[in-house]
Amino acid sequence: MSLLKLDNLCKFYGEDETLVKAVDSVNLTVEEGEFIAILGASGSGKSTLLHMIGCVDKPTIGHVYLNSQDIYALNDSKQSKLRRESISIVYQFYNLIPTLNVVENITLPLDLSRKKVDQEYLDELLKLLKLEDRKKHLPNELSGGEQQRVAIGRALITRPNIILADEPTGNLDSKNSLEVMNILKRANAIYKQTIIMVTHDEELAKYAKRIITMKDGNIV
Amino acid sequence: MKILNKLTYDYLKLNKKKCIATLVSIILITVLLFSVGIFVSTIRKTALDAVIAEDGTKHVLFSEQDYSNYSILNSDENIKSIEITCLIDIINDELSIESIDDSLWDSISISKGRIPNNTNEIVISSAYASTYNLDVSFFIGEKEVVGIYNNSTLKNDLYTAFTKEVDYNNRTVNFYVTYKNIFNIYDKIYNTADNLRLSYSIVMGHKSYAHTWVNSSYLALLGQFANNNIKLGVYALIFFVLFITSLFCILIVRNSFTINLVERKKQFATLRSIGASKAQIFKMVIIEAFMLSIIAIPIGIILSIIFFNLIILVFNNILENIIEPLSIYYYPSLIIISLLFIIFTIFTSAFVPALKASKISPISGIKPVYNLKKSREKYPLINKLFGPIGVLAYKNTKRNKNKFNSSIISMSISIILFITFSFLINNIVIASEDVLLEDFDISINIPDDSVLYNEILSIPEIDEVITYKSAYLYYDNGKFPEEDMDSLLLVGVDNNYYQEHYDNGIYVINAPDDINEFVLYDNEYNYVYTVSGFRESSDMLEFIHINSPVMVVDFDTYNTILTNYSYDYVWSREYNIGINTDKPEVFDRYMEEIINDFPELDINYINYAYYNYEARQILLAIKFVCYTIIGAIAILSISAMFNSLNTNIITREKEFAMLRSMGLSKKDLNKLLIYEGIFLGIKTLIISLIISIILIFGMGKLIKLLNISSLKNLIFPTKYVIIAIVILIALIFLVIMYSKNKIKNNNIVDAIKNENI
Numbered sequence: 001m002s003l004l005k006l007d008n009l010c011k012f013y014g015e016d017e018t019l020v021k022a023v024d025s026v027n028l029t030v031e032e033g034e035f036i037a038i039l040g041a042s043g044s045g046k047s048t049l050l051h052m053i054g055c056v057d058k059p060t061i062g063h064v065y066l067n068s069q070d071i072y073a074l075n076d077s078k079q080s081k082l083r084r085e086s087i088s089i090v091y092q093f094y095n096l097i098p099t100l101n102v103v104e105n106i107t108l109p110l111d112l113s114r115k116k117v118d119q120e121y122l123d124e125l126l127k128l129l130k131l132e133d134r135k136k137h138l139p140n141e142l143s144g145g146e147q148q149r150v151a152i153g154r155a156l157i158t159r160p161n162i163i164l165a166d167e168p169t170g171n172l173d174s175k176n177s178l179e180v181m182n183i184l185k186r187a188n189a190i191y192k193q194t195i196i197m198v199t200h201d202e203e204l205a206k207y208a209k210r211i212i213t214m215k216d217g218n219i220v
Numbered sequence: 221m222k223i224l225n226k227l228t229y230d231y232l233k234l235n236k237k238k239c240i241a242t243l244v245s246i247i248l249i250t251v252l253l254f255s256v257g258i259f260v261s262t263i264r265k266t267a268l269d270a271v272i273a274e275d276g277t278k279h280v281l282f283s284e285q286d287y288s289n290y291s292i293l294n295s296d297e298n299i300k301s302i303e304i305t306c307l308i309d310i311i312n313d314e315l316s317i318e319s320i321d322d323s324l325w326d327s328i329s330i331s332k333g334r335i336p337n338n339t340n341e342i343v344i345s346s347a348y349a350s351t352y353n354l355d356v357s358f359f360i361g362e363k364e365v366v367g368i369y370n371n372s373t374l375k376n377d378l379y380t381a382f383t384k385e386v387d388y389n390n391r392t393v394n395f396y397v398t399y400k401n402i403f404n405i406y407d408k409i410y411n412t413a414d415n416l417r418l419s420y421s422i423v424m425g426h427k428s429y430a431h432t433w434v435n436s437s438y439l440a441l442l443g444q445f446a447n448n449n450i451k452l453g454v455y456a457l458i459f460f461v462l463f464i465t466s467l468f469c470i471l472i473v474r475n476s477f478t479i480n481l482v483e484r485k486k487q488f489a490t491l492r493s494i495g496a497s498k499a500q501i502f503k504m505v506i507i508e509a510f511m512l513s514i515i516a517i518p519i520g521i522i523l524s525i526i527f528f529n530l531i532i533l534v535f536n537n538i539l540e541n542i543i544e545p546l547s548i549y550y551y552p553s554l555i556i557i558s559l560l561f562i563i564f565t566i567f568t569s570a571f572v573p574a575l576k577a578s579k580i581s582p583i584s585g586i587k588p589v590y591n592l593k594k595s596r597e598k599y600p601l602i603n604k605l606f607g608p609i610g611v612l613a614y615k616n617t618k619r620n621k622n623k624f625n626s627s628i629i630s631m632s633i634s635i636i637l638f639i640t641f642s643f644l645i646n647n648i649v650i651a652s653e654d655v656l657l658e659d660f661d662i663s664i665n666i667p668d669d670s671v672l673y674n675e676i677l678s679i680p681e682i683d684e685v686i687t688y689k690s691a692y693l694y695y696d697n698g699k700f701p702e703e704d705m706d707s708l709l710l711v712g713v714d715n716n717y718y719q720e721h722y723d724n725g726i727y728v729i730n731a732p733d734d735i736n737e738f739v740l741y742d743n744e745y746n747y748v749y750t751v752s753g754f755r756e757s758s759d760m761l762e763f764i765h766i767n768s769p770v771m772v773v774d775f776d777t778y779n780t781i782l783t784n785y786s787y788d789y790v791w792s793r794e795y796n797i798g799i800n801t802d803k804p805e806v807f808d809r810y811m812e813e814i815i816n817d818f819p820e821l822d823i824n825y826i827n828y829a830y831y832n833y834e835a836r837q838i839l840l841a842i843k844f845v846c847y848t849i850i851g852a853i854a855i856l857s858i859s860a861m862f863n864s865l866n867t868n869i870i871t872r873e874k875e876f877a878m879l880r881s882m883g884l885s886k887k888d889l890n891k892l893l894i895y896e897g898i899f900l901g902i903k904t905l906i907i908s909l910i911i912s913i914i915l916i917f918g919m920g921k922l923i924k925l926l927n928i929s930s931l932k933n934l935i936f937p938t939k940y941v942i943i944a945i946v947i948l949i950a951l952i953f954l955v956i957m958y959s960k961n962k963i964k965n966n967n968i969v970d971a972i973k974n975e976n977i
Contacts, residue, residue, distance in 0.1 A: 051583055054493070055582075056492075056493050056581070056582035056583045057583045076497070076498055077497050077498070077499070080492070080495050080496065080497035080498070080500075081495065081497075082495075083492075083493060083494060083495035083582070084494065084495025084496075085495070088494070089493060089494070095486075095490040095493070097227065097487065097490065097491075099226075099227060099230035099231065099234060100223075100226075100227070100230075104223070104226075108223060108491075108494060109494050109495050111222065111223035112223065112224075112491075112494070112495055112496050112497075112500060113495070154494065
């Protein structure tokens with residue numbers, strides 16, 4: 001049984017002559033432990049596809065099955081639970097909460113679920129993310145690369161089924177980009193973490209085990 | 221949940237400046253609502269004390285009843301207690317001796333001596349004692365005075381002495397009745413009166429039974445009214461005032477919450493995208509309201525207590541030596557109700573923004589979601605009047621409908637509140653002036669004597685004088701030319717005054733509605749005069765204070781009618797001189813001389829100077845309280861409008877920076893803001909003025925229902941409408957200047973980058 005299945009997924013904007021098909025009839029199956037890169041130029045629909053998988057942007061047509069469950073058939077509270085526990089998204093602009101420190105930002109999804117923090121796992125993650133010395137820092141006291149590592153930590157802490165990364169290095173210099181990519185690769189290797197990453201950079205896409213290319217809303 | 225509380229707390233701590241607007245709003249509405257609570261509490265307590273001191277707490281008195289009717293009352297299951305008084309003797313043709321139930325001694329405050337032990341002992345009123353120089357242990361006839369009372373809430377006069385209860389059998393007695401429950405008490409009273417077979421007539425729209433006195437003032441303060449129209453009017457007015465006040469408060473606070481939330485849209489979206497549920501976001505906003513309330517409500521309560529104490533201090537100062545100093549009273553129930561109302565208002569205000577925040581979609585934090593209305597119209601008129609910047613401004617107001625509408629709504633509510641309250645309060649002030657102030661400083665009533673008249677008019681300090689004569693003409697049954705009438709007050713005004721104020725016709729004021737022709741007959745009852753018209757008393761003779769028909773003529777016609785025309789008898793012929801003067805105090809001396817010079821004439825002289833002084837002080841106190849209320853509402857309105865306008869502008873920093881980065885000059889940006897202000901102002905004015913006029917019309921109808929004679933001629937608050945317009949215009953420009961400076965200092969790049977998380 002596959003982890004994720006996209007069935008005829010479409011996202012359209014506008015209507016009639018202004019109709020834009022951002023994503024058009026995408027079918028895809030993802031197995032557990034895969035590291036997939038979705039490669040495409042700007043406007044190819046890769047981010048929109050990712051948002052639909054991430055349960056934040058409802059498709060116009062089609063279904064997203066996670067562990068055989070149609071995620072858009074769930075009610076809002078179950079979708080929230082899904083976002084808290086099963087799917088994590090890493091954004092290009094980090095989207096950290098400015099008033100929370102590094103540890104608090106990382107453990108935020110657990111706090112929202114009122115779950116206890118596994119201290120051992122947290123320490124392990126902080127080590128993996130090289131943030132041991134930055135625990136009490138606020139986001140504005142961190143570099144871009146460090147902020148993105150916090151965001152990855154936040155994604156990993158719940159041990160989700162899938163991590164979705166939307167241009168995770170888009171805002172970083174090459175050194176920090178490599179660091180982030182290595183962390184993602186190691187997370188995939190160590191924790192068997194399924195990762196789907198969106199990028200327009202062919203070099204970065206090579207870190208993934210499988211590359212899917214998109215053009216004009218379709219997989220080519 | 222701990223983390224969400226922390227997030228809210230951190231936000232409040234880090235954004236103190238932004239939160240101050242919300243705090244101030246909550247403090248202001250707490251001051252307003254709590255002050256209303258204390259005000260109502262104090263007024264009710266003061267009024268209730270006064271009424272109880274005057275009339276007691278018995279609900280109704282059935283007087284001059286046969287004692288055998290006691291069984292009828294006793295079997296009435298609605299009645300809680302029946303207390304009896306009974307006239308048992310009259311001494312010296314004037315002192316009534318009333319025997320009363322032992323329980324009724326509570327209604328009589330004995331200032332000296334004791335309560336009688338038998339029917340040979342009596343207590344007399346202090347007024348009676350001082351008139352006849354009586355004291356305790358004196359005898360009046362065979363009765364010994366054992367005590368003196370200075371006040372009684374029983375329906376007796378000063379010529380009443382009380383004694384111990386007797387056997388009431390076969391006597392005529394008075395029943396003081398108290399009911400178990402005051403709900404619908406008038407129906408119960410009517411029912412009892414019917415059982416006692418008392419007759420009734422309809423007076424002012426409700427039943428008035430013979431031998432029945434209802435403690436209506438006391439019952440009214442407990443919310444019971446005989447006249448359903450009055451009841452409806454009072455409740456509708458209370459509901460209306462509460463409704464509009466709470467709506468106003470809710471909008472003010474809601475606006476403040478919305479400001480904070482708009483700025484945190486991205487934070488909520490991020491939280492949603494990492495799994496926060498709608499309920500969690502909703503709770504976050506409610507917790508924020510709770511945290512702010514904990515700080516703001518106590519401050520508001522303390523401020524309102526200080527504020528109210530100051531008002532009472534000034535009020536008591538103005539009315540020093542005129543009334544007993546008013547003291548503030550806090551009815552626990554009313555205070556709790558106002559507190560609950562404040563909390564309800566705050567949480568209702570937070571509810572909608574919280575709901576909106578919880579509905580923020582996770583995707584809106586990741587990519588911008590524009591929800592703008594497309595408009596392809598070109599607006600040629602606006603283009604012609606204001607140029608392309610004007611069109612841009614107009615399109616902004618149309619496209620950002622939600623944002624602008626919320627400003628328009630909150631500003632309109634503020635203006636509506638200000639205008640309608642001004643209307644109410646202004647009319648109360650005018651009515652009080654009408655009721656309290658005497659028409660003249662000096663009023664002299666003399667027999668028809670020209671020597672005396674000239675003597676009075678020669679007093680040097682007279683500024684203005686109006687003389688008029690009056691007489692009631694009575695007609696025997698059925699002889700009066702108009703049906704249902706048997707008398708007419710004829711008023712003659714001096715010829716010069718009459719010609720100055722009215723053309724030479726004959727007018728009838730206060731004519732019954734259905735009369736459209738009025739004629740006067742000669743002594744053979746032949747048709748002679750037709751009146752020229754009918755008028756309201758207020759625009760004819762302000763000093764006539766009766767509601768029955770009055771025929772107003774000049775002196776010559778007055779004399780002709782009295783000497784040549786037919787009536788069966790004349791009563792109460794008076795010659796009245798009304799004088800206005802700056803020096804009323806000197807009149808006493810002049811008039812004393814005149815009265816001594818004409819010892820045989822009956823001269824009735826009243827100097828209203830001191831009374832008018834008191835009345836003016838009372839008016840000043842009323843005005844002070846009323847205008848303080850208007851002032852407080854104005855401050856609240858202005859702060860609400862400022863908040864709303866300012867939010868509208870500061871939440872659009874990024875948009876303005878974008879326009880600036882595309883080459884819009886600072887001057888053009890100013891223009892844009894000013895034009896937006898103009899369009900906003902015009903829309904607000906149109907909406908608020910139309911609604912205000914409708915509401916004023918509705919309130920006018922309600923006040924008519926109340927049938928308060930002094931509130932008959934309601935005045936439209938033109939002055940306050942103009943004030944509201946001026947304040948609105950000034951405020952729009954002030955806010956534009958204020959926000960413009962704020963925006964001007966922003967770096968374009970920073971503003972564009974500002975993610976508002």
